[in-house]
Amino acid sequence: MRSVTAAVPATRRWTADPLLLLALLAATAVTLTLVPRSGAAAATWQVPALLGVVASGLALSGST
Amino acid sequence: MASVRGRSTQLGLWSAFLAGCTVGGAATGAVLGVLSGLLSPVPDLWRAGLLCVLVPGLVLLDLAQPVLRLPQRTELIPRSVFARGLARGGFRFGVEYGCGVRTLVPSAASYVSALFVLVAVVPLGWAVLLGAVFGAARTLAVLQYILLGRPGWQHFLSGHTRALERSGTVVTAALVTWATVLLVS
Numbered sequence: 324m325r326s327v328t329a330a331v332p333a334t335r336r337w338t339a340d341p342l343l344l345l346a347l348l349a350a351t352a353v354t355l356t357l358v359p360r361s362g363a364a365a366a367t368w369q370v371p372a373l374l375g376v377v378a379s380g381l382a383l384s385g386s387t
Numbered sequence: 388m389a390s391v392r393g394r395s396t397q398l399g400l401w402s403a404f405l406a407g408c409t410v411g412g413a414a415t416g417a418v419l420g421v422l423s424g425l426l427s428p429v430p431d432l433w434r435a436g437l438l439c440v441l442v443p444g445l446v447l448l449d450l451a452q453p454v455l456r457l458p459q460r461t462e463l464i465p466r467s468v469f470a471r472g473l474a475r476g477g478f479r480f481g482v483e484y485g486c487g488v489r490t491l492v493p494s495a496a497s498y499v500s501a502l503f504v505l506v507a508v509v510p511l512g513w514a515v516l517l518g519a520v521f522g523a524a525r526t527l528a529v530l531q532y533i534l535l536g537r538p539g540w541q542h543f544l545s546g547h548t549r550a551l552e553r554s555g556t557v558v559t560a561a562l563v564t565w566a567t568v569l570l571v572s
Contacts, residue, residue, distance in 0.1 A: 381524055
């Protein structure tokens with residue numbers, strides 16, 4: 324098992340990891356907060372709420 | 388999932404799992420949405436203030452405790468749910484897994500989300516949708532495994548599971564706080 328695990332590159336490991344998805348989601352949220360308020364999506368509570376429940380689902384991925 | 392061979396079979400099982408998780412999450416969202424009606428007489432600002440106290444409290448609890456100790460079911464979903472075949476089993480497992488209360492909950496993130504739906508008193512339809520999206524999001528890691536995973540995926544993930552759980556709580560708390568500010572402004 325150890326040799327098979329070591330043979331997979333770290334980049335490939337992280338690509339398949341939910342922590343990367345969580346980081347992308349956080350980056351998306353930060354981008355939305357920085358976007359000028361003209362963006363209608365950023366001004367409604369539903370957008371952060373939906374992103375929030377996705378983040379909470381991802382947080383539990385370790386127990387899958 | 389790792390014991391199921393063949394990507395198409397795994398994707399079929401994942402579809403059933405996704406459907407079950409979405410239904411389970413939506414059910415929890417509906418229950419929280421109905422219960423939140425009890426808090427609807429409380430003024431918006433009071434409820435927002437309550438969230439601003441409880442959400443950071445949950446974050447601190449998650450960051451401080453090596454293993455999260457909040458009320459939860461300590462049993463795993465039994466393997467017997469797969470007794471009637473993979474598709475039915477995947478769906479049934481998904482319902483129990485997606486509802487978020489039928490098995491272990493090692494991160495405070497789901498408590499933060501549930502608290503938001505309960506205290507923010509969002510419209511019932513949105514409560515159901517938020518629950519369904521939560522359930523569906525719980526299947527994303529499995530899809531990642533099917534499409535991109537390699538042998539040892541679970542072992543690699545287990546090395547930073549607690550970091551994932553805590554990061555998820557922090558991100559969820561920030562987003563829920565943002566949503567709360569938008570709701571009351």
